[in-house]
Amino acid sequence: MYNLLYYQIVVQLCVTLTDLECDHIVKVYGSTSADSVNSAAEFQQQESAAGTTNNRRRAGQQQQSSSQLGKAMALVLSQTSDLSHLRRDCIPSTSSSAAAAAAGSSSTTSTNPGVFSATAIEVNLKSMELQLQALCLPFLRVAALLRQHLYRHEMPEISAPGLEFVRLVYYLELVTDSMDWDCFNASKGLCFIPGTETTLPLFWCQQLMEVRPPADTVRELVLINQHSLWQQPRLLELPREYERLFTYYHERPCLNCYKVPKESSICLLCGTIVCLKQNCCAENDCCEAVRHTLSCGGGIGIFLVVTSTYIIVIRGRRACLWGSLYLDDFDEEDRDLKRGKPLYLSKDRFNLLESQWLSHKFAHTKHTWVFHRDLL
Numbered sequence: 437m438y439n440l441l442y443y444q445i446v447v448q449l450c451v452t453l454t455d456l457e458c459d460h461i462v463k464v465y466g467s468t469s470a471d472s473v474n475s476a477a478e479f480q481q482q483e484s485a486a487g488t489t490n491n492r493r494r495a496g497q498q499q500q501s502s503s504q505l506g507k508a509m510a511l512v513l514s515q516t517s518d519l520s521h522l523r524r525d526c527i528p529s530t531s532s533s534a535a536a537a538a539a540g541s542s543s544t545t546s547t548n549p550g551v552f553s554a555t556a557i558e559v560n561l562k563s564m565e566l567q568l569q570a571l572c573l574p575f576l577r578v579a580a581l582l583r584q585h586l587y588r589h590e591m592p593e594i595s596a597p598g599l600e601f602v603r604l605v606y607y608l609e610l611v612t613d614s615m616d617w618d619c620f621n622a623s624k625g626l627c628f629i630p631g632t633e634t635t636l637p638l639f640w641c642q643q644l645m646e647v648r649p650p651a652d653t654v655r656e657l658v659l660i661n662q663h664s665l666w667q668q669p670r671l672l673e674l675p676r677e678y679e680r681l682f683t684y685y686h687e688r689p690c691l692n693c694y695k696v697p698k699e700s701s702i703c704l705l706c707g708t709i710v711c712l713k714q715n716c717c718a719e720n721d722c723c724e725a726v727r728h729t730l731s732c733g734g735g736i737g738i739f740l741v742v743t744s745t746y747i748i749v750i751r752g753r754r755a756c757l758w759g760s761l762y763l764d765d766f767d768e769e770d771r772d773l774k775r776g777k778p779l780y781l782s783k784d785r786f787n788l789l790e791s792q793w794l795s796h797k798f799a800h801t802k803h804t805w806v807f808h809r810d811l812l
């Protein structure tokens with residue numbers, strides 16, 4: 437399973453390459469005969485061959501971790517005519533942003549994949565290795581949970597985010613030998629039945645090439661839906677000054693009735709403006725905020741009422757006035773903007789609101805919940 441995951445993600449990474457990068461990878465890491473990807477001797481040979489044909493200076497420095505990924509990529513590219521039906525040269529290289537986010541340390545990521553230089557490509561491969569590891573994480577986490585549940589093996593402690601991949605791979609015993617940190621890379625977890633190291637990936641590539649819905653569907657599947665980095669849900673990001681929020685929203689029309697709502701309210705889950713308590717957008721005697729709560733938040737809605745600064749939380753058939761996220765210099769609320777003092781976002785309150793939402797704790801907060809009777 438991990439083998440397939442590895443190659444799926446390799447395909448996903450290949451799709452982000454430019455033509456030049458593809459050529460480079462195939463030239464440097466590709467092999468002419470169908471041979472073992474994992475064979476170390478072969479790898480050494482390739483290494484020196486690459487050095488002579490391309491860039492002697494670099495040959496010695498080439499890291500094994502990059503090479504293994506490079507070879508896998510070359511294998512995929514050579515079998516899929518460079519994935520030209522899926523690749524779009526103009527896609528901003530996801531390797532930079534995602535890897536930076538995932539590894540937190542790959543500030544050296546190549547930001548200009550268009551410039552053809554051996555060093556840039558090498559750097560890129562390193563960051564791609566990190567990205568590959570990050571994209572493996574959701575699968576490894578699930579597998580680790582399963583293992584823990586079935587065998588009661590204690591989960592490893594993960595002291596830093598950068599160590600999660602390696603800890604999980606060892607926990608799952610995908611890798612059992614100890615090795616130098618420099619040698620470690622995601623390909624170490626591959627475990628093919630001897631003799632299938634190349635044939636199986638080749639077969640997968642062939643299957644990928646035989647998929648016949650329009651390329652767009654495949655691209656979407658490969659690029660977006662298959663392996664992604666998950667993040668916790670978040671509330672809408674709010675500006676520090678209330679004035680900015682007010683100026684931006686108070687004259688904005690509702691996209692349902694095209695009128696400026698009397699009590700403009702913003703859904704903090706998606707940013708939609710709703711006509712709070714108004715008939716214009718009511719349907720079947722159910723006002724817009726309540727309806728929006730069902731469609732957007734599955735029954736939980738959090739709205740910021742622009743004219744009053746207040747947060748209204750709707751939970752099923754009840755609602756409460758949660759309070760304001762914006763406070764003045766003396767940490768006081770200014771409900772309905774009566775005093776007109778500058779108000780600033782209270783990070784603490786925002787975090788509290790967000791954590792109550794994420795942990796489904798609204799029911800346990802000390803607010804007065806009233807039946808809204810669909811009138812919000």
Ligand SMILES: [Zn+2]
Pocket residue numbers: 703704705706707708728732733
């Ligand atoms: Zn919404």
Ligand SMILES: [Zn+2]
Pocket residue numbers: 690691692693697709710711716717724
């Ligand atoms: Zn409306």
Ligand SMILES: [Zn+2]
Pocket residue numbers: 690692693694695697711714715716717
């Ligand atoms: Zn309306």
